[in-house]
Amino acid sequence: MKFQELRKSLHWNKKKTGITVLCVCLLGAGSFYFTRRGTTRRNNTQASFVRTTVLKKTTLNNSISLTGTVESAAVSNVTTNQSLSVKSIPVQVGDWVKAGDIICVLDTEEIDKNIEKTLESLQESADQAKESLASAEENLTWAQSDADSAWNTMAEKETAMNSAKTAYESARSSVDAFQANVDQAQAAYQSLMEAENAALSQLNAAISTGECSGLEDTACAAGLNYQNAKQASKDAKAKAESAQQDLKTAQSAMNYDALAAAYTSAQTAYNSAVNAWNTARNQRDTWETKVTEAKEALEKASASDALDDLYEKRENCTLRAETAGKVTAINVTVGSMAGNNTTIATIQDTEALKISVTIPEYEIQNVELGMSAKITTDATEGEIEGTLTQISPVASSQNSTGFSAEVTVTTPDSGLYVGINATVEIIQSTVDNVFVVPIDAVGTNDQGEAVVFVKESSSGADAVFKEVSVTTGEENDYYIEISSSQLSEGMEVRSSADPEQAQVNMTEGNAQDLSNNAGVQFDMGGAMPSGEMPSGGGPGRNGGAPGGRGGNG
Template identity: 35%
Template sequence: MAIKIFSPILKHKRAAAAILVVAILAAGGTFTLRARISASKDNTEENLAYARTVFLKKEDLNESVNVSGVVQSAQVSSVTTGLSNKVTALNVKVGDQVNKGDVICTLDDTDIRKAIQDKEKEIGEEKQRLQDAYNKAAAQVEEARRAKDNEKKNQDTLVEAARAARDKAASALSAVTPAYDAAKANYQVMEQAVSGAQREVDAATDARQKAYDAWIAAGGATEGDAYLAYQNADTVLNEKNAALESARTLYSYDSYTQAYNTAKEAYDAAAAERDTAENAYKQADAARFQALDACDTTINTALTALQDADKQLKKGVDSKALDDLKKSLEDTVLKAETSGKITDLKVNVGSICKGDVATIQSTDQLVLSVSIPEYAINKVKVGMPATITSDAASGAIQGTVSRISPTAGSGDGESSGSSSGFAADIAIQTPENIFIGSKAKAEIILASKSNVYSVPLDAVTAGDDGQDVIYVRQGEGTFSPVTVTTGMKNDYAIEVSGASLQDGLEVLADASQMPDTGAPMPMGDADSSSAETSASAESTSTGEVAE
C-alpha cells in the first residue's frame, strides 16, 4: 500500500485516558470505569467527516526489515610499495578515475638499475666459469679415450708378440717331439729286454752282500761254511753281471741310451721354452686387461666430472638476487590493481614513499553497509532483495543482501545508536545512481505478495461477532463494518480480503475512531488493553463513572 499512517495526536489522547484511569485507581475507590460515547450524533459525524482514510487498491505488500547505513565500495584496493624511493612522477590526483593497470606513480630506479648491471656482470662471469669447467671436463674425457686407444694398440702389440713367441716355441717343441718319441720307444724296448738281467744282478748283489756280512760276522776266516757261502755268492754275482753285459751288448744299450738322452734333452729344452712363452703370453694378456681397465677407470672419472659440469651448466647460476632486483625495478612503476576512483593519495613528486601510496575504490561495485537488528537476524538471509533510498539518489535503487556477519557487534547503521546488531552488506545493482559515502536507507524484503488489498494495521478491529472488520465509508461521516480475512502484515499494513472488497473503497485508517468501539475495563484489571481504553477515551467528550 502506498500510504503509511502515523498518529502522534492519537497517542497523546490515549496517554491522557490512561492517566485518568490511574488517577481513579489512586483514589482508592472500588468503582468500575467504563468509557462511553456521549457526544451528539452531529458532533460524531462531523469528526468522522475529517477522519483519516485510505482507498483500496491492489498492490504489492512486503514483509520487510528497515535498516540504514553508508554507501561503500565493495572493492577497495591499496597501491603499496616496499621500497623507500623518491617519487619522480605522479600521474593521478584524488578523484581521478583509473583503470586496472594504469600507472599511478613512478619511483627513482637509478640505484636498482646499477645493481642489476653489476649482478648481470657477476652472473655472466659465473656462467663463463661453468662453461670453462664443462669444456675442460669434456676435453679430459676425450683425452682419456685417446689414451685408451693408444694403450690398447700397445697392449695388443705386446700380446700378439707373446702369442707369436708361444706359437713359435710350440712349433719347436712339435719339431723335436717325433725324434724324442722314437728314441724313447727304442730305449723302453731295450730297457725292458735288459731289465730281467738287471733284476738278477740286483738280487745277486744283495745275496753277495748278505753272505759277506755273515762271513765277517763269523770271524772272516778264509775257510769254513761262511767263507764258502760268500765265495759262491760272489761267483753268482759275477755270472749275473756277465749275463747283463751280454744283454746290453745284444740290445745296443749304450747306443739307445745315448740317443734317448740326447732326444730327451732337446725335447725338455723345447718344452721349457714353450712353457716360458705360454706364461709370457698369459702375463701379456693379463697386463693388457689391467691397462685397459685402468684406462676405463680414468674415462669414467672424467665422464662423472663432465656430467657434474653439465648439470651445473644447465642449472645455471642462481639468479634469485637478479630476479629480486628486476622485480624491484618493476615495482618502481606503481600501477592500479583494480579499476575505480582515487579516494586517497599519500605522496607527491619528490617525496620518499613507503607502504601505502594510494587508495582506489571501485565505483562499479558498491554496497550499503548496514546493521541488522538482533530481533530480525533470523529472518534476513543472503540473497534477499532490498529497496534502497537516499537523498543523494533520485528514486529507489534495487539491491541484494550479499553478506551477513556471523557474530553480533556494535550497530553501525545511521540510526542504530549504541544498539548491537549484525553487520551486513547490501550489493547495489545500479551503482551509477549513488555515490560512495552517501547515507541511505534500505528495506530488506523478507516476503512479498502481489496484487492484494492492504490497509493500515489500525484499520482492522474485532467486530461484534469477534470476526475482523474494517470500516468502509457509506456517506459523509458514515462508515459501516465490512467483514474481512487478514493475511500477511508488516510494520505498517496488513493484507485483507473478502467478497465485498473492491478497488476504490474508502476505508477508515484507524478503527478506534468509530463510536461504541470501546470495551469496559474493570478497575485493577492489569490485563486490560490500554489501546482499548485509549480508543474509548479519545471518542468521548464527557465521561460517565458508574458504581
C-alpha cells in the same frame, strides 16, 4: 464484540502517533468525511470525521529497514616496500584505470648502479669459469684418447690370450691320454713296491725264526715270494718309465711346454692391459666430473640471487594497478620519498558498489542471502535495486549487537557515490495484487473471526459501517493483507476497528482547509504507488523507511 487481540491493541498504541502524523502529511492523497456541529462561526465550530481506507489492489512488502554507507565492492591499494623517491605519477585522482596500468614510477638510479657493479663482478667470475672449463675439456679429451687406446690394447691382449689358450688346450687334450698312462703305470709300480716291501719283511721274519736260511734257500717259500715280488716291481717300474718317456715324446711332438708358456704369458699381458684400461677410464671419469663442475660454475657465474633481487626491485619500481577502477587517492608527490609499505594510491571500482549494514540480532532469523533490497539516499532520486550478498556468521558488538552484512548494488549507473549514507530496505517477503489495510482496521468478533467494517451509507460522524468477515494474510509493521468475496475495489473500510479511535474531531477551519485541499474522502489505498508497498503507514523504528520494520540507525 471484541475489536482487536491484545497484540494488535499494543501495535496500535505503538503506531498511532505515526498514523496521526500520516493523516496530516498525506492530504494530497485523499480527504475526509466530516460533519459540522455547533454554531456557524469558523473559529469555534467543531467537525468530526472518520478515517477510512479505500480498497485498491496493490503490493505488500514485509521488510527490514537499515542504514549504511556506500562502499566500493572492489578496492585495491597500490603499495611499495622500497624506500625510494617518486620519479613520476602518470595518473590523477579521478582517472579511470585498467588492471596493469602504470600508477607510479620510483627512481631506479641507485638500483641501476648496483646492477652494473654486480654484472661486472659476475663477468669476471664467468671469465675465470670459462678458462677452467676449457682446461677441463682439454684434459678430458686427452684422457678419453688414453682410455680409447687402453681399451684397444686390452681388446688385442684378450684376443692373443684367447688364441694362446686355444692352442694350449688343444695340445693338452692330445697328451692327456699319455698322462693317463703315466698315472696308471705309476700307480701300479707304487702298489708293487709296497708288495715287494711286504714280501721282504716276511722273508726277514722267516730267517729270524730259522724257517729259512736266506735267499739261496730254494726251499724257503718266503724267499721265493720275495723274488717274485721284486721282479714284478722291477717290471712295473720299467713300464712307468716307459710311459713317462712316451709322455715326454708326445709333449715334445706337440710343443706342449711352449704353448703352455705362451698361454701364461698371454694371460699376464691381458691382465696388465685390463689394469691399464681401468686406470685410463678412471682418469677420464675424473675429468668428465671436472668438466661438469666447471660448466655449473660458469652457469652460476652468469647469474646470481643478488642480481635477480636487483632486477626484481627495479621491476617493482613501476607500480601498476591490480584492479580496474577510479583513482580515489594519491598519497605521494613527484620527488617525495616513498617509505616501506607506503600506500601510493587507492583504486576503487565505482561501478561495483556495496552498502555495509548491521542486521539487529532479533532480525537475523528473518533474512537470508539473495533477498532483494531497495536503496534510497538524499543524493539520488527513486529507489535503487540491490541484493543481500553477505551475512557475517558471528555477531559483532562494536556499536550495538548485530550481524555485519553487505548489500550489493545491482542497478547499473545507479548514481550512488562512494561514502554517502544510504537507507537499505531488505525485502523479506512480497505479495502482489492484494487488498491491504492498516493493521488496526482488522478486529475480532465474538466468534473469533477477523473482521473489517465497510462503509454502507451516510458520511462524517453519521457514517454507517457493516461488519465483513475476512481472511488475513501477510503483514508488516503497519499493513495487513485481507481477502473476502464481499470485498471489491473502491470500498471504504474504517481505518480502525475501534470506532472511537477511527473518529477525529477538529475545528471547522482546519477541517475546511483539509476539504479544500483534498476533496471528500481519505483514500489511503490511493496513496499506494502501483507495485509498491503502501506508503504513509508511519515512520520505521529508529528512522527507518515507512512500510518497513525499522532500521538500526
